[in-house]
Amino acid sequence: MKINLKVNGILEEVEVDASAVLLDVLRDKLHLTGTKEGCREGECGACTVLIDGQPVDSCLYSAAAAANAEIETVEGISANGLSAIQKAMVEEGGIQCGFCTPGIVMTLTALLRQNADPTPQDVAVALNGNICRCTGYSRIVSATLKAAKNAMAQKAGDAHA
Amino acid sequence: MPEVIGRSVPRADGPGKVTGQTLYTADIEHKGMLHAAILRSPVPAGKIVRLNVDKARQMPGVKAVVTAADVPNVRAGWALFDTPMFARDEVLFEGEPIAAVAATTLAQSRAAVAAIELEIQEIPPVGDIDMALAAGARLIHPKLAQYGSVPGIVFNREGNVACKYAYEEPGVDEAFARADRIIEDTYDFGRQYQGYLEPKGTVVQYRDGRYTVQSGHQYVFNLRDRLAQFLQIKPSDVRVQGMAIGGGFGGKLDFGPEPYAAVLAKATGKPVKLIFSREEDLLAATVREGARVRVRSALDKDGNIIGREFFTDHDNGAYSGELILMAGLALMFCRGVYRTGPIRTQFRLIYTNTSPTGAYRGVSGVPMISAIECHMDHIARELGVDPRAYRLAHTLNNNEKLPNGQMLHDAAILMEAYAEIEKIAPWEEMKRTKKPLEGVAIGSTVWLTNPLPASATVKLNEDGSAHVLSGTCDIGTGAMAQGVVGIVAQTLGLDPANVHVVQPDTDVAAYDGGSQGSRTTRAVGRAAEHAAIEVRQKVLDAAAPLMQTEAARLTLSGGKIHDIEDPGKAIGLTDILMMGAFASGPIVGTGKHAEQPIPFDPGCAAGLAFPTLPTPTYHVHMAKVAVCPMTGNVEVKRYIVAQEVGKALNPQGISGQIQGGVAQGIGYALHEGLRVKDGRYMERSLEAYRLPLAVDIPEVEAIILEHPADEGPFGAKGTAEPPIVLAPAVIHNAIYDAIGVPLNSIPLTPENILEALERRKSA
Ligand code: FES
Ligand code: FES
Numbered sequence: 068m069k070i071n072l073k074v075n076g077i078l079e080e081v082e083v084d085a086s087a088v089l090l091d092v093l094r095d096k097l098h099l100t101g102t103k104e105g106c107r108e109g110e111c112g113a114c115t116v117l118i119d120g121q122p123v124d125s126c127l128y129s130a131a132a133a134a135n136a137e138i139e140t141v142e143g144i145s146a147n148g149l150s151a152i153q154k155a156m157v158e159e160g161g162i163q164c165g166f167c168t169p170g171i172v173m174t175l176t177a178l179l180r181q182n183a184d185p186t187p188q189d190v191a192v193a194l195n196g197n198i199c200r201c202t203g204y205s206r207i208v209s210a211t212l213k214a215a216k217n218a219m220a221q222k223a224g225d226a227h228a
Numbered sequence: 229m230p231e232v233i234g235r236s237v238p239r240a241d242g243p244g245k246v247t248g249q250t251l252y253t254a255d256i257e258h259k260g261m262l263h264a265a266i267l268r269s270p271v272p273a274g275k276i277v278r279l280n281v282d283k284a285r286q287m288p289g290v291k292a293v294v295t296a297a298d299v300p301n302v303r304a305g306w307a308l309f310d311t312p313m314f315a316r317d318e319v320l321f322e323g324e325p326i327a328a329v330a331a332t333t334l335a336q337s338r339a340a341v342a343a344i345e346l347e348i349q350e351i352p353p354v355g356d357i358d359m360a361l362a363a364g365a366r367l368i369h370p371k372l373a374q375y376g377s378v379p380g381i382v383f384n385r386e387g388n389v390a391c392k393y394a395y396e397e398p399g400v401d402e403a404f405a406r407a408d409r410i411i412e413d414t415y416d417f418g419r420q421y422q423g424y425l426e427p428k429g430t431v432v433q434y435r436d437g438r439y440t441v442q443s444g445h446q447y448v449f450n451l452r453d454r455l456a457q458f459l460q461i462k463p464s465d466v467r468v469q470g471m472a473i474g475g476g477f478g479g480k481l482d483f484g485p486e487p488y489a490a491v492l493a494k495a496t497g498k499p500v501k502l503i504f505s506r507e508e509d510l511l512a513a514t515v516r517e518g519a520r521v522r523v524r525s526a527l528d529k530d531g532n533i534i535g536r537e538f539f540t541d542h543d544n545g546a547y548s549g550e551l552i553l554m555a556g557l558a559l560m561f562c563r564g565v566y567r568t569g570p571i572r573t574q575f576r577l578i579y580t581n582t583s584p585t586g587a588y589r590g591v592s593g594v595p596m597i598s599a600i601e602c603h604m605d606h607i608a609r610e611l612g613v614d615p616r617a618y619r620l621a622h623t624l625n626n627n628e629k630l631p632n633g634q635m636l637h638d639a640a641i642l643m644e645a646y647a648e649i650e651k652i653a654p655w656e657e658m659k660r661t662k663k664p665l666e667g668v669a670i671g672s673t674v675w676l677t678n679p680l681p682a683s684a685t686v687k688l689n690e691d692g693s694a695h696v697l698s699g700t701c702d703i704g705t706g707a708m709a710q711g712v713v714g715i716v717a718q719t720l721g722l723d724p725a726n727v728h729v730v731q732p733d734t735d736v737a738a739y740d741g742g743s744q745g746s747r748t749t750r751a752v753g754r755a756a757e758h759a760a761i762e763v764r765q766k767v768l769d770a771a772a773p774l775m776q777t778e779a780a781r782l783t784l785s786g787g788k789i790h791d792i793e794d795p796g797k798a799i800g801l802t803d804i805l806m807m808g809a810f811a812s813g814p815i816v817g818t819g820k821h822a823e824q825p826i827p828f829d830p831g832c833a834a835g836l837a838f839p840t841l842p843t844p845t846y847h848v849h850m851a852k853v854a855v856c857p858m859t860g861n862v863e864v865k866r867y868i869v870a871q872e873v874g875k876a877l878n879p880q881g882i883s884g885q886i887q888g889g890v891a892q893g894i895g896y897a898l899h900e901g902l903r904v905k906d907g908r909y910m911e912r913s914l915e916a917y918r919l920p921l922a923v924d925i926p927e928v929e930a931i932i933l934e935h936p937a938d939e940g941p942f943g944a945k946g947t948a949e950p951p952i953v954l955a956p957a958v959i960h961n962a963i964y965d966a967i968g969v970p971l972n973s974i975p976l977t978p979e980n981i982l983e984a985l986e987r988r989k990s991a
Contacts, residue, residue, distance in 0.1 A: 094255075098257075099248075100248070100251075100254075100255040101247065101248020101249065102248065103248075103252070103254075103425070103426070103474070104254065104427075105425045105426065105427070105474075105506070105914075106427075106506040106913070106914045107505065107506060108506060108913050108914055108915060110913070110914035110915050111425060111914055113425055140248075141246075141247060141248035142247070142248060145246075145247035145248065145249075149243060149246065149247070153243075153246040153247065156242070156246050157238050157239070157242035157243060157246055158238050159880075160236070160238065160239065160706075160880040160881065160883075160884050162239065162241075162242050162245050162246065163475075163704035163705065163706070163884060163888060164424070164425065164426070164472075164473060164474045164475040164476075164703065164704030165241065165244075165245030165246075165250055165472065165474070165704070166252065166424075166425040166426040166474025166475060167425045168245045168246055168248075169245075169246075169247075169248040172246055187927075190922070191921075191922035191923045192922075192923060194921065194922040194923075195921055195922070195923065197922075198423075198425065198914070198919050198921065199425070199922075200422075200423050200424055200425050200475050200477075200888075200892070200919060201425075201475055201704050201888045202884060202887060202888045202891075203884075203887030203888040203889075203890060203891030203925050203928060204887075204891065204921075204922040204925050205887045205925070205927045205928060206880075206883075206884055206887065207922070208922065208927075
């Protein structure tokens with residue numbers, strides 16, 4: 068079947084099986100390989116993308132069900148250079164092997180849009196659907212707090228100007 | 229130009245990873261690429277009575293189906309050659325490959341796998357090490373004695389034991405005979421899955437009579453050699469190109485999907501991609517081995533350990549990998565870092581009809597050191613003394629020896645580590661402020677570094693940037709992306725942003741021992757430093773005539789060549805590269821690193837693959853836990869590490885290794901146990917095999933101790949493995965402290981803990 072997907076603001080028409088999951092369509096049809104497959108069981112979160120702003124496991128999400136929604140992938144949020152959370156992840160060392168990173172960036176992007184000033188506990192809870200095997204999470208949490216702080220400082224600065 | 233070494237410079241590969249641009253194996257696509265799938269044994273042991281692939285070959289999209297009949301009839305291996313590529317007449321573990329299919333789509337190859345007709349006559353599996361060692365046990369490898377092995381190493385093999393090593397010092401029996409008391413413990417250790425986020429995968433092409441293999445792999449030369457063994461070709465007929473690697477932790481050091489994709493690539497003439505599903509990855513992962521360690525200490529009336537027995541049995545699974553090289557660790561670690569009197573030690577690696585085990589961060593040392601540390605707490609408790617005070621009273625000092633005869637010149641660093649932890653978490657206060665069912669523990673160890681050789685080439689580009697080429701990858705630790713980049717940047721006075729690491733490639737790089745055993749920063753770093761020094765000298769030699777002076781008067785920093793005696797005089801590096809290169813030729817340097825043999829008494833260690841290991845580092849960990857009496861859950865409330873690293877090239881990278889390693893250790897201590905029942909794994913998904921989440925792990929407090937080593941690059945030593953090595957025992961001992969009854973296994977799941985709490989009630 069043919070479906071229309073709006074990915075990172077761009078409308079794409081793709082031919083898919085009715086049973087196709089969004090992850091495969093993104094990676095194999097649209098060549099957006101920044102979204103990773105770590106388990107295909109909905110456990111690891113490496114495949115996290117945003118649908119209408121909410122993080123979902125694209126490995127379990129029907130592609131057809133995503134038609135007409137706003138889909139955001141890591142490529143989309145990187146389009147204008149590194150976002151606040153991406154920058155903070157690099158600076159704080161919240162990255163090791165990097166395989167979990169795009170998914171975690173997406174989850175944290177959604178968190179920071181909803182909660183501009185999260186506590187460490189808020190961040191840890193937001194990451195309940197994302198496994199990172201390498202980092203022990205501490206630096207991912209500190210990166211999130213730093214990104215929030217930077218964004219708030221920037222906002223304050225903008226308001227001042 | 230600020231110093232690079234010692235500064236927390238962000239990792240060079242960070243931007244690529246946060247944006248999803250970094251290319252991992254699964255992201256590769258080639259024109260005409262086929263997708264492969266493997267048929268694996270559904271049972272742990274049996275005879276193959278029928279295997280028919282005719283129907284599968286006729287399925288839509290199928291381009292090739294291969295089995296044992298299509299590959300050389302050989303056995304291969306890292307050290308002991310016991311592993312066939314495909315099961316031939318018999319299967320020895322659940323998950324053993326039997327056939328492989330390549331088709332246009334993955335769905336087609338999976339459908340063809342399902343259509344292969346396979347009939348296996350099941351045999352009761354030799355499911356665990358007790359069954360394997362029982363008198364009259366069925367032999368898993370009846371032809372064990374005939375298998376080939378790498379030259380120079382003696383594997384004492386017999387029955388179901390792939391490798392046995394025993395040693396004793398004189399006086400053990402006397403010590404036990406005159407002991408005031410004897411304390412004995414047996415600990416059981418579960419299997420731990422590496423759980424890297426990226427399942428194993430590969431893309432292989434066959435052209436011009438050669439294989440090109442693209443894989444996220446920790447040790448590309450080992451992979452090249454294994455393929456050559458399986459395919460009976462020259463190693464140089466295989467080119468392995470390392471891709472970015474989504475974690476490995478020891479699990480990606482040997483072959484995975486590569487030989488199967490290679491055979492299919494040759495059979496079809498097309499590039500073949502083979503990515504393991506998560507379940508398949510877990511089934512065939514060469515996980516940390518299950519082990520049983522029996523440790524027995526003879527104590528005199530003052531509580532001194534006057535004799536020690538240490539017997540350690542490790543589950544090899546059905547075929548051998550790296551573990552067979554680890555027998556020497558029993559000799560190195562049976563004493564821990566404490567004085568013991570004479571020792572008797574034995575290491576056995578035992579075949580079972582289970583998935584082969586292998587290296588996982590802290591390979592084989594984790595159960596050994598865990599057993600020692602748990603036993604030390606038990607001794608202290610029996611004696612009614614404080615476990616920390618007991619350790620301090622018996623800890624090795626400078627210039628004391630490990631049982632292999634290897635001298636620890638600087639063991640007193642352990643005391644410094646205890647003292648540093650004491651500053652931020654005074655022991656008596658930690659004990660005093662415990663609430664009911666809270667516990668604290670502290671432990672210490674030495675760790676050593678993998679000794680394989682390294683090489684590196686540094687190429688200076690015409691724009692003043694540099695490329696570093698070596699045979700190892702950055703597995704995620706930052707050893708290349710931060711460590712080696714920093715070493716080269718510092719040596720050449722470059723901005724680290726202008727130093728680029730090239731992925732490993734066996735066609736291009738010289739031999740290297742891979743990303744394992746905490747060796748990369750030290751060994752590849754040293755090689756890269758030598759290469760960079762050569763480059764620097766060549767730059768200065770090229771600059772000297774242009775600056776009309778002697779090279780000896782010149783230095784290189786901040787992208788300029790300066791005359792030491794005439795500070796006003798300087799010339800840009802890029803100018804030299806443009807002008808000077810006409811005269812000097814392009815500027816490239818190469819370096820290598822090989823370990824010098826450590827002086828020791830070979831008598832006790834004769835025949836071992838690694839009788840000694842270089843570069844001891846010293847470690848003390850402390851934990852505080854709270855046990856929930858209702859659920860048996862354990863909360864880790866505080867975790868502190870004091871780790872000696874030689875020189876901290878990049879403190880951020882090191883603390884990241886400490887936090888990540890401890891998180892894996894906490895997982896192992898509390899819930900990461902891959903249980904085996906009748907030869908089969910009970911956990912087969914990430915849902916069942918739970919990895920730690922952010923809410924499970926406290927902020928690990930890391931204290932970095934520096935004692936630069938003469939022979940390390942800028943004094944650096946290995947750092948990545950040790951954080952996992954102590955964590956399981958320290959958490960275990962903190963739980964022991966919290967509930968007061970002995971617990972003799974790792975992991976300690978909520979069920980184990982509830983059961984122990986019951987025992988406590990009835991006691
Ligand atoms: S790949 Fe989707 S949750 Fe793991
Ligand atoms: S950085 Fe490797 S899994 Fe998170």
